[in-house]
Amino acid sequence: METYNVDLNTLVNSNVDLISGRAFGEKEAEKFHIMDHVNNNEKIVIYIDDQKVKAINDSFIKGFFSDVFKILKTKERVQQIFEVEGNDYFIRLFHKNWTILEALYGSSTNPSAIS
Amino acid sequence: MKLCMVVLLILAQLANRKAESSNSLSSSDIIAFSAAVISLFSLFFTYYSVYLSKELEIKYKKFESLGIETIQKLLSSIDKVFEENPDDLVITQLQAITENLVDIELFLIQFTNIYSKLEITKISNLKDLFSDELYNNNQVEIKRMKVNYLVFRTKLLTDLYDFAILDDIGLWNRLKRIVNVS
Numbered sequence: 001m002e003t004y005n006v007d008l009n010t011l012v013n014s015n016v017d018l019i020s021g022r023a024f025g026e027k028e029a030e031k032f033h034i035m036d037h038v039n040n041n042e043k044i045v046i047y048i049d050d051q052k053v054k055a056i057n058d059s060f061i062k063g064f065f066s067d068v069f070k071i072l073k074t075k076e077r078v079q080q081i082f083e084v085e086g087n088d089y090f091i092r093l094f095h096k097n098w099t100i101l102e103a104l105y106g107s108s109t110n111p112s113a114i115s
Numbered sequence: 116m117k118l119c120m121v122v123l124l125i126l127a128q129l130a131n132r133k134a135e136s137s138n139s140l141s142s143s144d145i146i147a148f149s150a151a152v153i154s155l156f157s158l159f160f161t162y163y164s165v166y167l168s169k170e171l172e173i174k175y176k177k178f179e180s181l182g183i184e185t186i187q188k189l190l191s192s193i194d195k196v197f198e199e200n201p202d203d204l205v206i207t208q209l210q211a212i213t214e215n216l217v218d219i220e221l222f223l224i225q226f227t228n229i230y231s232k233l234e235i236t237k238i239s240n241l242k243d244l245f246s247d248e249l250y251n252n253n254q255v256e257i258k259r260m261k262v263n264y265l266v267f268r269t270k271l272l273t274d275l276y277d278f279a280i281l282d283d284i285g286l287w288n289r290l291k292r293i294v295n296v297s
Contacts, residue, residue, distance in 0.1 A: 055250075055253075058216070058220075058243075059243050059247060089210055096221050099224070103225075
């Protein structure tokens, strides 16, 4: 299985050390061709350096992974493909948001949950 | 079942009296019978209303203790951030606040397994709006975002209380059930 690296540190600079926005997340997922790598069954590793990235808004994570969950549906399948390399806080944040996305897009979807 | 038996008993007595007198029912018999039927309906309605109000009370307490108290507990962590660090810049507390907001959303998502009619998307949007405000104002002092937080907090709790009163477990549905039965 090939590995593709997604370096989220490239999304910040000396002026902006936060990552935020659902639309920005969607745009970055397109820019990194995330769905192509998912379809090619590649392993995707997301790198976050907490010295560079101070915080990530969960809206960004939702935008970044919304298409992924539409296809893969479950957190388990996403975890087989994606890996987060960062401190415990960021790993926890991604995993919690994956649980939320699974509920929104997964097989156990609550019909009222998606508008 | 008991009510049916009482009604049958009254009808049997009236039939018996009719047979004994071999005359048609008098007007006083009809009035007495009508009064008995109305009383029985009133008794049934009262009993059913008490039953429904008790059911509603228990369901509301369940919703309050499972949902609203948990949300208030999660919100208290954010309250603490605002109270203890009023002069810090928002950016210094963003991780803590973000994590607590995600916990609130995560809890509510799981909560919809019990209360499936809860509009999680509406609440998620409310949370995202507040969260975006914080990220957009990350260089201001926390105390300057307190009003935004209070608005978010109030709207969130209002949505949950509205749901409790008006929707799934709500009074309105119980009233409709009473009307349907009567």
